[in-house]
Amino acid sequence: MTMHFTDRVTSVEPSATLAISALASELEAEGEDVVDLSVGEPDFPTPENVVEAAEASMEAGDTGYTTSKGIPELREAIARTLQGDGLEWEADNVIVTPGGKQALYEVIHALIQEGDEVVLLDPAWVSYEAMVTMAGGSLSRVDLSPYDFQLEPGLDDLADAVSDDTDLLIVNSPSNPTGAVYSEAALEGVRDLAVEHDFTVISDEIYKEITYGVEPTSLGTLEGMAERTVTVNGFSKAYSMTGWRLGYLAGPQELIEQAGKLHSHSVSCAVNFVQHAGVEALENTDDAVAEMVGAFEARRDLVADLLAEEGVDVAVPDGAFYMMLPTSEAPRASESGDEPRVDDQAWCEGALEDAHVATVPGSAFGTPGYARISYAASEERLREGIERLVGEGYL
Numbered sequence: 001m002t003m004h005f006t007d008r009v010t011s012v013e014p015s016a017t018l019a020i021s022a023l024a025s026e027l028e029a030e031g032e033d034v035v036d037l038s039v040g041e042p043d044f045p046t047p048e049n050v051v052e053a054a055e056a057s058m059e060a061g062d063t064g065y066t067t068s069k070g071i072p073e074l075r076e077a078i079a080r081t082l083q084g085d086g087l088e089w090e091a092d093n094v095i096v097t098p099g100g101k102q103a104l105y106e107v108i109h110a111l112i113q114e115g116d117e118v119v120l121l122d123p124a125w126v127s128y129e130a131m132v133t134m135a136g137g138s139l140s141r142v143d144l145s146p147y148d149f150q151l152e153p154g155l156d157d158l159a160d161a162v163s164d165d166t167d168l169l170i171v172n173s174p175s176n177p178t179g180a181v182y183s184e185a186a187l188e189g190v191r192d193l194a195v196e197h198d199f200t201v202i203s204d205e206i207y208k209e210i211t212y213g214v215e216p217t218s219l220g221t222l223e224g225m226a227e228r229t230v231t232v233n234g235f236s237k238a239y240s241m242t243g244w245r246l247g248y249l250a251g252p253q254e255l256i257e258q259a260g261k262l263h264s265h266s267v268s269c270a271v272n273f274v275q276h277a278g279v280e281a282l283e284n285t286d287d288a289v290a291e292m293v294g295a296f297e298a299r300r301d302l303v304a305d306l307l308a309e310e311g312v313d314v315a316v317p318d319g320a321f322y323m324m325l326p327t328s329e330a331p332r333a334s335e336s337g338d339e340p341r342v343d344d345q346a347w348c349e350g351a352l353e354d355a356h357v358a359t360v361p362g363s364a365f366g367t368p369g370y371a372r373i374s375y376a377a378s379e380e381r382l383r384e385g386i387e388r389l390v391g392e393g394y395l
């Protein structure tokens with residue numbers, strides 16, 4: 001029998017970030033020593049008190065379903081966190097999800113249908129495109145690479161890309177894959193366009209806790225934005241909890257009602273004892289988070305210095321744990337005779353095969369000509385990775 005699959009799923013590729021990481025793991029299983037700078041995953045253990053809170057919760061019998069939107073204690077803790085950032089949401093404006101990814105999926109599917117127009121700021125995280133495509137939306141993409149990935153100088157381009165037909169803009173600051181943190185002035189520019197053309201904005205703030213010397217602005221706090229902003233966040237990055245699958249969305253009541261239907265019919269709820277651990281993560285991890293962010297900052301500086309020594313010019317980011325390397329010098333690119341700036345795929349494949357260093361091609365994020373590295377790895381491995389890339393002629 002031949003199964004017939006929907007255009008919805010056949011029109012998208014699997015997550016490139018997860019696929020490359022799986023390839024790196026396969027090579028490792030074959031006995032190769034791979035420096036995996038592909039997947040965006042903190043390399044620290046989850047803070048001990050969070051683990052203990054989950055254990056205690058499990059022991060206490062928190063193993064059944066919870067209310068679909070999440071346990072009140074966690075929704076209240078999330079509302080307090082959002083209020084601390086200047087957003088005026090209550091617990092009822094929050095849905096707790098198994099990961100930020102699920103939150104994005106629910107919001108996009110609640111807002112976007114066939115023919116709706118969604119704008120991305122490129123390079124943009126891989127799953128936005130796939131989620132919008134699966135919802136039937138059409139994409140319009142604004143390339144921020146000519147502006148060192150900053151949004152403020154790209155506002156005119158964004159103004160050209162949006163219109164009264166625009167339904168949704170997705171903003172991710174600090175950004176995956178660039179690490180850029182958008183200035184308040186840039187976000188005010190976004191606000192002006194969103195209000196003028198009356199569209200909704202998703203503000204994906206999953207890297208908000210991970211910044212270096214700058215204070216990120218939460219888009220929904222800007223005047224005129226509360227009613228049109230859906231704030232998405234998750235516990236994976238700030239608290240090193242990728243495998244726990246915990247995140248949330250917060251927004252106006254009408255959005256919560258509609259997205260809540262998707263939520264209750266798909267995942268029912270996030271894992272009960274994981275939600276209890278989430279309260280501990282929000283309330284008692286300031287020191288652990290500061291320590292991890294300090295380590296990421298030192299690694300960012302190390303990578304930037306090592307690249308500068310090699311004469312590689314990169315935009316040094318203020319947040320997250322990613323950096324975009326230019327791939328125009330890729331040996332394979334020149335060998336194949338292709339336009340070098342579009343051959344980032346060959347660069348990444350070659351870097352994995354020749355140097356055993358795993359990175360993600362910029363084209364997976366809509367921006368050819370770059371490879372993303374995640375510097376959430378030890379200083380020793382980062383040095384090793386860059387040495388190998390230099391040794392094999394990739395830098």
Ligand code: PMP
Pocket residue numbers: 040098099100101102125172175176204206233234235236242246247
């Ligand atoms: N948004 C961005 C920008 C991300 O990089 C990730 C990483 N996976 C997510 C959302 C979702 O993360 P998670 O589902 O682990 O919360």
Ligand code: GLU
Pocket residue numbers: 015017018038039040041125126127176
């Ligand atoms: N967000 C991370 C990354 O970009 C994790 C993998 C994924 O979910 O795409 O590498």
